[in-house]
Amino acid sequence: MNRADPAVMPDSGIQTLDRSMLLVELVTRAGHQGMTAAQLEAASGFSIATVYRLAQALKRLGLLRQIRDRGPYLLGHQLIVWGSAAGQTQCIKRAARGPLRSLADQFDNSFFLFVPDGFNVLCLDIQDGSQPTRSYVSDLGDRIRHGLGQASIAILSHLSRTEYDQILARNAATLQRSYGIERFDIDQAVAMCRRLGVTGGVEGTEPPEFTGIASPIMDPSGAPVAALSCSVPRKQMNETYYHALCDQLRQHAQVITQRLYGAIEER
Incomplete structure (x- = not known):
């Protein structure tokens, strides 16, 4: 999988926020199949430790979810609430x-x-x-x-x-x-x-x-x-x-x- 081009994402100037948003964007592009941590590592260029840390934080916020442990990450239901707004x-x-x-x-x-x-x-x-x-x-x-x-x-x-x-x-x-x-x-x-x-x-x-x-x-x-x-x-x-x-x-x-x-x- 090719790495994501960071130029297509807006830059907030806050590295943690930008990296988190890139993971959400990558999972969005993957559609219903989602992306595993290893796929996110390859696509983002982040270390696997960084991917795990950010993905777990995004899960707690409801922005990502996993159907099973170590399964692919999918978009979280909080995004539905925001989408309605x-x-x-x-x-x-x-x-x-x-x-x-x-x-x-x-x-x-x-x-x-x-x-x-x-x-x-x-x-x-x-x-x-x-x-x-x-x-x-x-x-x-x-x-x-x-x-x-x-x-x-x-x-x-x-x-x-x-x-x-x-x-x-x-x-x-x-x-x-x-x-x-x-x-x-x-x-x-x-x-x-x-x-x-x-x-x-x-x-x-x-x-x-x-x-x-x-x-x-x-x-x-x-x-x-x-x-x-x-x-x-x-x-x-x-x-x-x-x-x-x-x-x-x-x-x-x-x-x-x-x-x-x-x-x-x-x-």
């Missing part, structure tokens, strides 16, 4: 599935649903048209740092000032170093998204082969709960296509908002 996210996914499919059929490109996830945005759903495209994410569950990509700008544009400043204070150095994205550029893109209801994100020093547009989905208080976005080859994004995408993304974001919350009065 996180039900709003599943509601968002259900409400967005039809609009995403409609957009993919209309434009033939790939359309994405992102939700805020701490200092990142997380890809919750993807619907592909006849010409699938990928840029910063390749699969469900992938994360992008806030400030990178169109969806993160759409969500940032409606966060409180405190949240906005905290997120960018954390991400600014990496965005500048890895992508050439400055705080000023993000501020400008956010201001434009607030005016237009859509955003093309921020161009860095290494723009990908693809570009896109995103539109925020907000709750009745005006807080962002998600964003619709698309990935389009740059050569396809002419002015006519751009305006059609903007109009349809705004309309479909409104449809999702109405499905989630009903009609919302103009704020």
